[in-house]
Amino acid sequence: MFNPVVFVSLGPGEADLITIKGLKHLQSAQLIYCPATTLPNNKVTSRGSAILSELGIEASKIDLFQVPMSKNRELALQAYREITHRIIQKHQEGLRIAVTVEGDAGFYSSVHYIMDELRERHIPVSQIAGIPAFIACEATAGIHLVKQEEQLQVIPGVIAFESLLKEIREGKVLVIMKTSQCETVIKQVMRELPDHTFHYFENVGVKEKEFYTTDHRQILERAFPYFSLLIIRP
Numbered sequence: 001m002f003n004p005v006v007f008v009s010l011g012p013g014e015a016d017l018i019t020i021k022g023l024k025h026l027q028s029a030q031l032i033y034c035p036a037t038t039l040p041n042n043k044v045t046s047r048g049s050a051i052l053s054e055l056g057i058e059a060s061k062i063d064l065f066q067v068p069m070s071k072n073r074e075l076a077l078q079a080y081r082e083i084t085h086r087i088i089q090k091h092q093e094g095l096r097i098a099v100t101v102e103g104d105a106g107f108y109s110s111v112h113y114i115m116d117e118l119r120e121r122h123i124p125v126s127q128i129a130g131i132p133a134f135i136a137c138e139a140t141a142g143i144h145l146v147k148q149e150e151q152l153q154v155i156p157g158v159i160a161f162e163s164l165l166k167e168i169r170e171g172k173v174l175v176i177m178k179t180s181q182c183e184t185v186i187k188q189v190m191r192e193l194p195d196h197t198f199h200y201f202e203n204v205g206v207k208e209k210e211f212y213t214t215d216h217r218q219i220l221e222r223a224f225p226y227f228s229l230l231i232i233r234p
């Protein structure tokens with residue numbers, strides 16, 4: 001009987017925030033696929049691989065696969081198709097395979113392309129839960145994310161100025177992911193609501209890179225990187 005391909009959630013960036021179950025799977029896997037990106041300066045970066053190395057996982061069993069950082073979705077999809085093909089081949093050899101995912105594997109994670117394709121080809125997959133970035137952010141800020149009857153809405157980077165203003169005025173708790181995609185709108189709304197608190201985070205859990213502030217001026221001055229997130233409470 002073939003082992004399932006296991007999608008292991010790594011947590012937001014701090015190695016200690018992986019689950020014991022996830023760690024056990026990484027230790028027992030014979031082959032680990034981990035996404036990496038080549039930056040415009042040709043440097044390869046991989047948050048996943050940094051976490052694996054901190055956890056003491058042998059580098060020899062890690063296969064770093066490239067996911068292009070491009071607005072052209074088709075390029076990324078092509079990369080996912082290629083890696084899925086490689087996984088299928090190795091799976092047929094009977095290896096225990098893990099695929100790493102930042103944060104939680106089932107929360108706005110692009111590895112779902114790989115998972116869906118494997119399922120379509122009747123290859124068993126399983127998923128190990130992890131701590132998503134917004135939960136880690138909440139803990140960093142020391143806030144209670146939602147209380148009593150409050151409703152939480154997660155916005156994945158695309159929202160119009162009027163809609164964001166409306167959601168805030170309605171008193172919803174908002175988590176904005178991929179803030180780099182709506183930086184202008186967020187800053188416009190912040191100028192409109194100078195007395196409202198905005199919790200802004202970058203690289204939560206990542207040593208020497210973590211940043212958290214509620215200071216309007218500091219947020220407005222920053223260029224939002226890919227790993228940034230906003231929490232807005234009533």
Ligand code: SAH
Nearest residue numbers: 103104107132133177178203204227228229
């Ligand atoms: N599966 C991930 C989310 C992937 S979408 C999870 O469960 O958290 C990518 C977005 O997540 C980023 O644009 C950013 O908004 C957020 N993110 C991921 N890691 C983060 C971190 N360490 N600090 C701040 N935001 C992070």
